[in-house]
Amino acid sequence: xxxxxLQVEEGGKKKGKMMLIIIIAVVxxxxxxxxxxxxxxxxDEPAAEQLAxxxxxxxxxxxxxASSGNxxxxxxxxxAMPRPFVFNVPGSGRDRLVQIKVQLLVRGSExxxxxxxxxxxIEGTLLQAFSTSNADDLVTEAGKIELREQAVSEVQKALKDxxxxxxxxxxxxxxxxxx
Numbered sequence: 372x373x374x375x376x377l378q379v380e381e382g383g384k385k386k387g388k389m390m391l392i393i394i395i396a397v398v399x400x401x402x403x404x405x406x407x408x409x410x411x412x413x414x415d416e417p418a419a420e421q422l423a424x425x426x427x428x429x430x431x432x433x434x435x436x437a438s439s440g441n442x443x444x445x446x447x448x449x450x451a452m453p454r455p456f457v458f459n460v461p462g463s464g465r466d467r468l469v470q471i472k473v474q475l476l477v478r479g480s481e482x483x484x485x486x487x488x489x490x491x492x493i494e495g496t497l498l499q500a501f502s503t504s505n506a507d508d509l510v511t512e513a514g515k516i517e518l519r520e521q522a523v524s525e526v527q528k529a530l531k532d533x534x535x536x537x538x539x540x541x542x543x544x545x546x547x548x549x550x
Contacts, residue, residue: 447540450475450486455546456498462506469509472546473497475526475539482538489530489538496529497522497542509549519544 455472475493477483486493500522508514522542530538 446479448477448480448483449543450477450483450490451545452494452497453490456494456501458498458502460502460504460506460509460549467506467509468550469501469504469506470546470548471501471544473522474543474545476541476543477539485530485534485538489533492529492533493526493539496526500525506549515544515547 452473452475455470457468457470459466460469461467475486477486501518503521504514504518509518519542523539526539526542527537530536
C-alpha cells in the first residue's frame with residue numbers, strides 16, 4: 372500500500388514538471404510572437420513605399436546616364452556621415468533628444484569625392500537644418516519626410532555655392548531615434 376502511494380506521488384511530480392515545461396514553452400513562444408508583431412507589424416507598408424521610391428530613383432538615374440553616354444555619371448554611391456547627429460528639439464510637452472544617422476546619395480565618383488571633401492560643411496548644414504525642427508513634427512512620418520527634403524535642399528544649396536553643382540541627390544536617414 373505504501374509502495375502504491377509512493378508511485379502515485381512520483382507520477383504526480385513528473386506530470387507537474389512536464390506541465391511546468393509546457394507552460395514555460397507557451398509563454399516563450401507567445402512572448403516571441405508578441406515581440407515580432409510589435410516590432411514588424413507596420414513595417415510592410417513603409418518598406419513598399421521605400422521600394423517604390425527606390426525604383427523611381429533608379430529609373431530617373433538610368434535616363435540621364437543613358438542619354439549622356441557616360442555610365443559613371445549614373446552610378447549611385449553612398450557617403451556615410453562619420454558620426455550621428457545628436458541634438459535637442461523643443462516639443463509641446465517637453466524637449467526631446469534626437470539622434471539621426473545620415474548617408475548621402477551621390478551620382479558618380481567625382482561627386483563622391485566632392486562630398487567626402489566637404490563633410491564638415493555638410494555636417495554643419497545638416498545640423499543647422501535639424502536644429503530648426505520640432506519634436507511634435509518629428510513624431511509623424513510626414514514631419515520626417517519634410518525634414519529630409521529640407522536637409523537635401525539646404526545641403527545642395529551650400530554645396531552649389533562652393534562647387535558649382537548639386538553634389539548630393541538625396542539625404543537618407545539610416546537611423547532615427549527620439550527620446
